[in-house]
Each structure stands twice: as C-alpha cells, then as structure tokens.
Amino acid sequence: MSGTKLYEGKAKILFTTDDPHILLSRYKDDATAFNALKKGTIANKGEMNCAIASHIFQYLEAQGIATHFIKQVSPNEMQVAAVQILPIEVVVRNIAAGSICKRLGLAQGQPLKQPLVEFFYKNDDLGDPLITDAHVSMLDLATPEQVAQLKQLALDINHHLQTFFERCNLILVDFKVEIGSDANGHLLLADEISPDTCRLWDKEISDPTARILDKDRFRQDLGNVAEAYQEVMKRVLAAIA
Ligand code: C5P
Numbered sequence: 001m002s003g004t005k006l007y008e009g010k011a012k013i014l015f016t017t018d019d020p021h022i023l024l025s026r027y028k029d030d031a032t033a034f035n036a037l038k039k040g041t042i043a044n045k046g047e048m049n050c051a052i053a054s055h056i057f058q059y060l061e062a063q064g065i066a067t068h069f070i071k072q073v074s075p076n077e078m079q080v081a082a083v084q085i086l087p088i089e090v091v092v093r094n095i096a097a098g099s100i101c102k103r104l105g106l107a108q109g110q111p112l113k114q115p116l117v118e119f120f121y122k123n124d125d126l127g128d129p130l131i132t133d134a135h136v137s138m139l140d141l142a143t144p145e146q147v148a149q150l151k152q153l154a155l156d157i158n159h160h161l162q163t164f165f166e167r168c169n170l171i172l173v174d175f176k177v178e179i180g181s182d183a184n185g186h187l188l189l190a191d192e193i194s195p196d197t198c199r200l201w202d203k204e205i206s207d208p209t210a211r212i213l214d215k216d217r218f219r220q221d222l223g224n225v226a227e228a229y230q231e232v233m234k235r236v237l238a239a240i241a
Helices: 047-060 099-104 135-136 145-165 224-238
Strands: 005-008 014-018 020-028 030-033 040-043 069-074 077-081 089-097 109-122 170-181 187-190 197-201
Touching: 005 109, 005 170, 014 135, 020 047, 047 077, 047 145, 047 224, 109 135, 135 145, 135 170, 145 187
Parallel strands: none
Antiparallel strands: 005 014, 014 020, 020 077, 030 040, 069 077, 089 109, 089 170, 170 187, 170 197
C-alpha cells in the first residue's frame, strides 16, 4: 500500500510507506533523453524495468553488493530502503560509446584499456556536467572517503554486472548508478539497473545498430524499442532461473 508521493522522477515515482525506513518505488513507462528534451513512452517499460532491476538487485546482493532493494510488490513496484541519494551520477565504461566519444573523440565501440569511472553532477539545470574529485570536494557533494568508496563500489558492481550480462549473451558497454546513504551512513546501490541506465549490445550481432538493446534505440529513433527491452528482460529472467 502506498502513502504520499515523495518525489517524481523521469522514470519512477517514490512514495512513503507506513515504515519511515521503507519507500515504494513505482516504475513508469515514460522515457526521456537529452535532459528531458526528448520525451515519449515505451510500452510496458515500467513493468519490464521493474522486473529486470529486481532480478539484478537480487543477483548483486548475492554477490555481496548492498542495494536499496527490499522486495518486488507488484509488476511495476518495489519496496526500497529510504536513503539520501548522493547528487552524483556514477558512470562506468568498458567500451567507448555516447558522451565520451563526443567529449574525447573516441570511436564508438572502441574497447577501453580498463574500466573507467566518471562522476557527473546530478543537476538538471546544468545538464548533469562531468566533474572531477576536486569538484566533488569543492561542492561538498561527498567526503573524500565516500569518493574512494564510490569508485570501488562502481568497479565492483561493474565486475559483477559484466559476469551476469555475459551469461545473457549481452555486452555491458557502460552504465550509470546512483548511490544512497542510509540512516547509518552506509552506502547502498539505489535507483535502478535496466536498459534505461545501461548500454547493452547483443554479443551475437556485429551490426552496430542491430545489436543495440537499450535506451539508445529510443534516443536515436532506431525503432523496436520495447522489443529490445523485452529481449533483455527475457535473457535476464532466464539467466537467474
Ligand atoms: O550519455 P553517456 O554516454 O554519458 O551515458 C553513459 C551511461 O550512463 C549510459 O549507459 C546511459 O544510459 C547512462 N546514463 C543514465 N542517466 C543519465 C546519463 C547517462 O542512465 N542521466
């Protein structure tokens, strides 16, 4: 049972519950890109991303990663721990794609020598700019200890997700995570892990457009967006079963 609406984001709504330590996260079909300049809906995305994220959170928990996930309570809703989200989007990249290609002139699809962790300032008015550790410190977004923890946590999550998506015959190109601090100051993986937040390429397909099974299909108007999410869900559920 949901209480009052606490926050509505682009892809989810958070509600209070009777327990102050627990929130209800409702996944929406709405899709946005380019800082909400492009808007649309993806049929059944709420249910598909909720199912994908629930399974992946449970997988990561089993690997020792602390997440905000408590349990899935309906097809598009999960209970999560109430956390204070750090205003930093943490991106991990294994292969060059998206904004890093524009920023540094790398070729799309170029493997990186080692996983790269980047921080972006979570601020819609500024368009979520790339920031350094010095900016994090200057803006008081996190303590130096938290920065070190964030980087290690991001790399650990990447390691486990790569192993997991390998089982799904998917290449994990990059992804974004949000991290929250619980009442005890412990950092938890929050938000979601889904084709909205990961670039996932079909391992069996070499065509650079046909292999895309994530939100880039929506961003770039490539068609078959819901079908791509459906395919990811099918493989994620099969990998866990
Ligand atoms: O756009 P960019 O290449 O920086 O995105 C890197 C990764 O972070 C992609 O997987 C993208 O889906 C994800 N991302 C996200 N939310 C944002 C920005 C990026 O999930 N606001």
